[in-house]
Amino acid sequence: MKFHHHLLALLTPIFCRYRWVKRIIGHKGPQLRVLLYHDVSAEQLQSFCEQLKSLSQTWHFLTPCEFESVISGTSQLRQDSLLLTFDDGFKSNRVLAEEVLGPMNIKAIFFLVPDLLSAIDREMSRALIAKNIYPNTKDQDMPQNWCGMTWDDAKWLLENGHEIGSHTMTHARLSCIDSKAELINEINTSGNTLSRRLNVEIKHFAYTFGNIESFSYDAFRLAAERYKFIHSGLRGNNKTGNSRIAIRRDAVKAIDSINLIFAFLAGMADFRYKKSLARLDDWAIQVEYSK
Numbered sequence: 063m064k065f066h067h068h069l070l071a072l073l074t075p076i077f078c079r080y081r082w083v084k085r086i087i088g089h090k091g092p093q094l095r096v097l098l099y100h101d102v103s104a105e106q107l108q109s110f111c112e113q114l115k116s117l118s119q120t121w122h123f124l125t126p127c128e129f130e131s132v133i134s135g136t137s138q139l140r141q142d143s144l145l146l147t148f149d150d151g152f153k154s155n156r157v158l159a160e161e162v163l164g165p166m167n168i169k170a171i172f173f174l175v176p177d178l179l180s181a182i183d184r185e186m187s188r189a190l191i192a193k194n195i196y197p198n199t200k201d202q203d204m205p206q207n208w209c210g211m212t213w214d215d216a217k218w219l220l221e222n223g224h225e226i227g228s229h230t231m232t233h234a235r236l237s238c239i240d241s242k243a244e245l246i247n248e249i250n251t252s253g254n255t256l257s258r259r260l261n262v263e264i265k266h267f268a269y270t271f272g273n274i275e276s277f278s279y280d281a282f283r284l285a286a287e288r289y290k291f292i293h294s295g296l297r298g299n300n301k302t303g304n305s306r307i308a309i310r311r312d313a314v315k316a317i318d319s320i321n322l323i324f325a326f327l328a329g330m331a332d333f334r335y336k337k338s339l340a341r342l343d344d345w346a347i348q349v350e351y352s353k
Contacts, residue, residue, distance in 0.1 A: 069135045094132060094300040095121075095147045095327050096293070098272070098311040101152040103207050106316035107331075116161065116164070116320045117144065121327070125169040126225035130265070133291070137196075146170035147293065147311060149229055150195055151178055154207060156215040159224060172219055173229035173268040173293070176255045178210035194233040216260055224296055227266030228253040228292070236269055236281040243253035251285045272313065274338035282345040283352075293341060294319055296335045297326060305346035 092229015102110050117123075124132065129145040131137040135314045146163075148155045151174040162168060177194075181187035187210040193201040216226055230236065231252040237244050253264040267285045285292050291309055300308030312326045325331070338347045 083210065088193075091301070092139045092142045093329075094124075094139055094143050094145075096129075096147055096175050096309060096311040097323075098293075098295060098313045099148050099316065100150055101144070101205075101208065102154050102158050102160075102316045103205065104154070104157070106157060110316035111138055111166075113314075113316065113318070113320055113323060114162065114166060114168065117323070117327075118151045125223070126171050126266075130291070133300060133309070135306065142321055142327075145270065147227075147268070149189075149270075150233070151175055151211045151216075151229070152207075153209045153211050153215070154213055159219060159222065159301045162224065163224075165309040169222055169223045169224045169225070171227050171266055172216070173266070174211065174235045174256065175229050175231070176252050176259075177232045179213050179216060179238065179259075181210055184209050189234075197258060198339055213259055216256075220260060220262055226260060226262060226264060226270055227264065228256055228289070229268050230270055231255070231267045232343060233270050234275050237276050239281070242280070245281055245284055249281060250288045253288055265290040266293060267291070268311075272296070272311075275340055277342075279345050279348070282342075283349055286346070288348045296338050296342065297327060297329075297332050298335060298339055299332070307349075308342045308346045312335070 072101060075196060092293055106320065120142065123145045124145050126145065128137070132139050134145070146168060146171060149198045151172065155166050155172055160169070178187060178190050188201065188204060188208060191208055191210065220226060229252070230248040234248050234250065236245065240246065253265040253267065269281065269292070274294070274296065277294070281290065286307055290307065292307055292309055293309040294312050295313055297312045300310050302344070314323050314326065316334060
């Protein structure tokens with residue numbers, strides 16, 4: 063764990079108490095946060111399960127449908143609530159959906175990459191992960207469990223109440239793309255492919271790598287034309303008054319301590335993302351005004 067993460071974890075009880083008092087005095091409303099996970103190995107499943115159990119004691123897990131209703135303003139948030147999301151489409155996500163989310167009746171959004179879903183075998187799947195998701199990773203350095211889900215796995219997720227979102231066509235870094243045709247392929251065609259193959263509406267899009275430097279206004283505008291919700295990797299509370307399309311998410315790992323996760327959810331690291339979020343929200347405002 064990084065030093066500043068250790069510090070956050072240690073200060074969590076004090077900060078949470080301060081935030082609770084501040085909310086009571088200032089009549090602040092409940093928080094709406096989104097957790098972002100990636101791969102969760104078999105060895106991490108127990109830790110992941112314990113995280114969710116601890117969180118469920120003070121946070122309410124929303125279904126994707128409930129989240130959409132709240133973020134769109136058609137229903138009110140009555141308590142601190144969480145949405146669970148997973149990026150990239152690792153095979154482990156299907157496993158945790160069966161073994162952990164199912165028994166706990168928690169529904170999530172899984173952001174998938176059509177090219178990875180279409181890999182013809184394990185070798186091709188791992189090659190795509192090494193090339194596009196973790197660039198320049200050598201096969202011998204990759205965990206043995208790293209492999210992508212299949213189209214059948216995606217169908218199983220839908221059949222069990224989860225939602226599918228687009229994570230671009232190839233897991234490209236969108237800020238590095240100058241061609242409009244290529245951007246359309248990564249953003250629009252990915253969602254259309256998922257929709258056609260899975261026979262479901264694709265409303266959510268998560269751009270790759272998560273930071274603001276990996277996105278662009280042109281990419282945001284295209285995504286906003288195709289999807290209802292755009293998910294970032296920028297920490298923050300999705301409170302009333304923020305953009306209804308630009309979603310904040312807290313990236314966490316199954317091996318993180320529960321105190322560290324509570325620190326993120328309490329907003330102790332939000333200040334680091336203030337400028338990036340302002341830029342993201344400005345894009346959203348520009349898009350709204352241009353309609």
